[in-house]
Amino acid sequence: MTASLNGRVLLLNFSYEPLGTVGVARAMCLVIRGVVFVEEFDGQRVLRSPREVFRVPSVVRLRRYVNVRRRRQTASMKRLRIFVRDHFRCQYCGRKSAAPELTLDHITPRSRGGRNAPDNLATACVACNTRKGSRTPEEARMPLLTPQKPLGIGLEHLLLCHYAESRPQWRKYLYVEGVPLKEGRRESA
Numbered sequence: 043m044t045a046s047l048n049g050r051v052l053l054l055n056f057s058y059e060p061l062g063t064v065g066v067a068r069a070m071c072l073v074i075r076g077v078v079f080v081e082e083f084d085g086q087r088v089l090r091s092p093r094e095v096f097r098v099p100s101v102v103r104l105r106r107y108v109n110v111r112r113r114r115q116t117a118s119m120k121r122l123r124i125f126v127r128d129h130f131r132c133q134y135c136g137r138k139s140a141a142p143e144l145t146l147d148h149i150t151p152r153s154r155g156g157r158n159a160p161d162n163l164a165t166a167c168v169a170c171n172t173r174k175g176s177r178t179p180e181e182a183r184m185p186l187l188t189p190q191k192p193l194g195i196g197l198e199h200l201l202l203c204h205y206a207e208s209r210p211q212w213r214k215y216l217y218v219e220g221v222p223l224k225e226g227r228r229e230s231a
Contacts, residue, residue, distance in 0.1 A: 133187050
């Protein structure tokens with residue numbers, strides 16, 4: 043079966059810690075340059091060049107350890123991470139929407155000294171964000187449906203588990219072997 047360059051490949055640190063995903067083209071470049079080990083192949087999928095046939099990797103592991111803890115701690119906050127934390131649901135009316143239809147609302151408005159921190163940001167639809175304006179939820183009589191929490195490292199793991207729903211060979215690298223991914227629980231030791 044010939045493959046296209048569409049799709050994702052799980053990228054592991056040398057220590058087998060999941061780092062994220064990369065596209066098939068990027069993964070193939072890493073394999074050819076000798077930067078990674080191929081841990082799993084994507085079934086019988088292959089890429090063909092005029093002279094060669096390459097099996098498509100599904101899981102690759104770096105040949106050197108990369109310390110990512112500092113980078114994760116100082117990484118800038120991303121709107122997608124807030125949307126995932128809030129399950130793509132407006133925290134005021136409860137309506138679920140796609141990311142382009144959502145906004146981020148400052149619970150304590152910036153005009154009143156509200157910080158740009160995850161625990162002061164909530165996912166909101168455009169209508170609710172406009173209605174709330176520069177007021178607090180109490181002043182606008184728009185209580186939050188769920189308390190806002192800081193973003194944890196587990197959120198990246200949650201995103202990887204979401205990708206892995208269609209990739210069973212990733213499960214053992216994400217420490218969810220034998221556990222339904224939709225429940226988000228880890229297997230007990």
